[in-house]
Amino acid sequence: KQEVTQIPAALSVPEGENLVLNCSFTDSAIYNLQWFRQDPGKGLTSLLLIQSSQREQTSGRLNASLDKSSGRSTLYIAASQPGDSATYLCAVREFSGGYNKLIFGAGTRLAVHP
Amino acid sequence: GAVVSQHPSRVICKSGTSVKIECRSLDFQATTMFWYRQFPKKSLMLMATSNEGSKATYEQGVEKDKFLINHASLTLSTLTVTSAHPEDSSFYICSARDLTSGAYEQYFGPGTRLTVT
Numbered sequence: 498k499q500e501v502t503q504i505p506a507a508l509s510v511p512e513g514e515n516l517v518l519n520c521s522f523t524d525s526a527i528y529n530l531q532w533f534r535q536d537p538g539k540g541l542t543s544l545l546l547i548q549s550s551q552r553e554q555t556s557g558r559l560n561a562s563l564d565k566s567s568g569r570s571t572l573y574i575a576a577s578q579p580g581d582s583a584t585y586l587c588a589v590r591e592f593s594g595g596y597n598k599l600i601f602g603a604g605t606r607l608a609v610h611p
Numbered sequence: 612g613a614v615v616s617q618h619p620s621r622v623i624c625k626s627g628t629s630v631k632i633e634c635r636s637l638d639f640q641a642t643t644m645f646w647y648r649q650f651p652k653k654s655l656m657l658m659a660t661s662n663e664g665s666k667a668t669y670e671q672g673v674e675k676d677k678f679l680i681n682h683a684s685l686t687l688s689t690l691t692v693t694s695a696h697p698e699d700s701s702f703y704i705c706s707a708r709d710l711t712s713g714a715y716e717q718y719f720g721p722g723t724r725l726t727v728t
Contacts, residue, residue, distance in 0.1 A: 501654075531716070531717075533719075538702075538722070538724065539721055539722060540615075540617075540704055540719045540720050540721040540722045541655075541704070541706075541719035542719075543716065543717075543718070543719075546716055586654065586655070588655075596643075596660060596668065598645070598657055598660060599645075599657070599706075599717060600657075601654040601655045601656075602654055603652075603653060603654040604654060606652075
């Protein structure tokens with residue numbers, strides 16, 4: 498059974514720091530991996546999607562890497578800002594029982610203080 | 612980008628009543644919609660996958676008679692929590708997959724906060 502783990506569970510940093518969020522998954526037979534942002538009481542916003550054949554994706558200050566064989570992904574946030582404060586969720590897509598679905602980690606709660 | 616809406620955003624109901632939550636894909640067609648449940652500071656747990664025009668596929672441990680899912684069109688899926696109890700209080704999020712997307716990317720709704728008193 499696929500399990501997705503995110504470390505750390507919570508992180509508090511001063512504004513301007515570069516930071517790395519970690520995600521690991523137990524079954525490397527994934528179709529893709531996606532990073533999301535969730536603000537309190539809100540839905541999910543997709544940040545980056547990495548196909549299983551890709552190694553990384555970049556969008557602005559965000560860079561996500563994928564090492565499928567070792568079951569790891571990292572989300573790098575450069576020059577963090579208070580507006581980056583949110584929960585970041587990692588999810589892997591796998592095929593199970595004839596259809597595909599996303600399996601989520603528990604998230605990393607990020608607080609960036611001025 | 613693709614937009615998914617949910618209605619209502621918040622609902623409070625009394626124990627024993629039923630509540631319906633709507634999920635709509637606003638600018639794309641979704642053959643597949645997903646329903647998730649999220650407890651405070653926890654991850655999203657997939658409840659069921661619904662395909663337009665067919666019965667939903669429920670995850671293990673999810674009562675299909677309690678959480679009724681209907682996916683009658685390519686832009687609308689509904690989740691009905693029947694005979695709700697306080698333990699059903701949670702944040703429910705729907706998600707839809709764009710029919711034309713080859714990347715299996717899912718778009719998420721803003722969620723519905725259900726409180727059962």
